[in-house]
Amino acid sequence: MVRDTQDTLAKFALTGNDHEQLVRAGKMVMPILDDALEHFYSFAVADPEIAQFFPDDSVMAHARSAQKKHWQRLLSGTFDEAYFASAERVGTVHFKIQLPFSMYLSGYSRANAYIQQRLLERSGALLGKFAKHKHGEILGTLTRAFAFDTYQVIEAYFAAQKAEQDTAFKYLSDGIKRMSERDLSQSIPGPDESDYPARYDQVRQSFNELMGSMRDIIVTIQDSTGNLNRVASEVSQSAGDLSRRTETQAATLEETAAAVEEINNSMRSSTESTSKTEEVVLVTRNNAATGNEVAEQAVLKMREISESSVQISQIISVIDDIAFQTNLLALNAGVEAARAGDAGRGFAVVASEVRGLAQRAANSAKEIKSLVTSSTQHVDAGVAMVDQAGAALTSIVQEIETVSGLTADIVNSARAQSTGLSEISVGVSQLDTVTQQNAAMVEETAAAIMSLQQDTQVLSDLVGTFRVSGNTPVPIGVTRAGLSEAPLELLPRAVGY
Incomplete structure (x- = not known):
């Protein structure tokens, strides 16, 4: 005052x-x-x-x-x-x-x-x-x-x-x-602990509540930034691992794409070969069918030959009979010529010649008959063999048709597999592209997480500059000596x- x-x-x-x-x-x-x-x-x-x-x-x-x-x-x-x-x-x-x-x-x-x-x-x-x-x-x-x-x-x-x-x-x-x-570690002490005037205690309480709220906020931020920093570090490490795995996966997918492309090319070649095989099988089946028809015709012809041989044998029998009759006639003519004496001597010579011819005709007929019989036997054997060949060709034709059906199924399956492999190749190629993009995104994400981690560390360092512990009220220095x-x-x- x-x-x-x-x-x-x-x-x-x-x-x-x-x-x-x-x-x-x-x-x-x-x-x-x-x-x-x-x-x-x-x-x-x-x-x-x-x-x-x-x-x-x-x-x-x-x-x-x-x-x-x-x-x-x-x-x-x-x-x-x-x-x-x-x-x-x-x-x-x-x-x-x-x-x-x-x-x-x-x-x-x-x-x-x-x-x-x-x-x-x-x-x-x-x-x-x-x-x-x-x-x-x-x-x-x-x-x-x-x-x-x-x-x-x-x-x-x-x-x-x-x-x-x-x-x-x-x-x-x-x-x-x-x-x-x-x-933020110190609150304003109350009137019972210091010379702070009780008349302004409501202001002090409000200030301390504000200080406490800020302290709680800072502590929460410290805890959150600590957790965020830790999570960011873990995510950064995981992102690095993911990036490496993605790169490995991208390389593997690239190799897989190349392998699938090779398989696809091989499948195309196999499909083409199978298609050619199908064509060859079809040609073989047609040839076998033609051979079967030829065999059937040969059997028919052999049977006709067999029938002709029977007819020839019958004709030879007739010729043999004629030769026998001729021989008898020649013999009778010789007897008669002998009876005639000198007058029949010329006739006897003719009869003798006729008899010789009849004998040779009979012999030839026998030989022809023997040959015809042997030929007939051979023809019968040939007919049996041609019949067997026809049956075998028929079985071959049936088997070829079965093989042809299986080959067609294989061709269709190969074509379907080729189509599927083409689609797989396209999918793998797209997956490879997406994986490359993911790898790039993972790298960008890792960089962003690293930036976030750095920002979090800056925030953590900033929040760390606040003192929030040791809340014992400390008098600020105003004493009662002023009054x-x-x-x-x-x-x-x-x-x-």
Whole structure:
């Protein structure tokens, strides 16, 4: 509190002659101070709003004693350190008990009016005309003195209020400064643990709740970034493994595609060969069918030859019979020619020749018959063999038809397999392309995860700069030394006299 005594007293016209008048007035007022105090406290007890500040008689007695000492210092006109310290204590107590200004000022006005009234009565009874002449100046001096005292008390009130605010704001300011320095480990201590004013405890609690919330957020972020960093590291490692496996898979698919293409080419060649085989089988079947027909015709011809041989044999039998008859006729002719003698000698020669011819015809017929018989036997054997050959050709034709059907099935199956392999080749090629794209995407993903891991590490390092542990409240440094301690007897003061 500023204590420029002379300037302040001059403003209230309490210097020089005015000061002397105050001293004289004080001497006049001293004898009636007890009456003034009794008058006021009687009024205070009757007013419920004021009476609540006096819970018992001892409190009122202390208040009255302290107020009397303070007025005595005021009315003595010394205005020394004791007076200003007393005024400061009064204002400080008023602030601590939150005494309304209306009660304080109304109490002072009542006390001032009572004192002035008593002075007027005494001046009229004791001093006569001189007192009546000077009472106006004296009352004015007393009024200014009480106003000066009121000013001192109110100034002390606001000084105490400002000191309390400064204390609270210092705690808050230091707390905010720690927050700006990323230190969330300390909360603002409560009024029971420090000199933090209880009047601003709600602000302190709100600040501590904010600090706690931020602390929880930072801890959560720290945990989350730690987990995210760990997961990102694991995902990065997995992405690397996946990238390597994808590259291996891509190489394997490329080899598989090449192998499938070779198989597809081989299958095409096999299909073409099978198709040619089918054509050859068809040609063979046709040739076998033609051979079967030829065999059947040969059998028919052989049978015709066999029948002709029978006819020839029959003709030869006829010729043999004719030769036999001719031989008999020739023999009879020879006998007759012999009977005829010389006349029949020429006829005998002819008969002999005819007989020789008949004999040779008979012999030739026998030989031809023997040959025809042998030929017939050979023809029969040939017919049997041709029949067997025909049956074999028929069986071969049937087997060839079976083979032809199987070959056709093989060709169709080979074509279907070739088509399937072509589709597989296309699918493998597409899969190879997709795998190559996946490999590229995996590399991009790995790079993105690496970037995310780096950003997460930056965030983790940033969050790691916050202090969130060690939450023991630490006083910020504001002590009670900034305020003068008020005597205990002034704490229950009602109106601050």
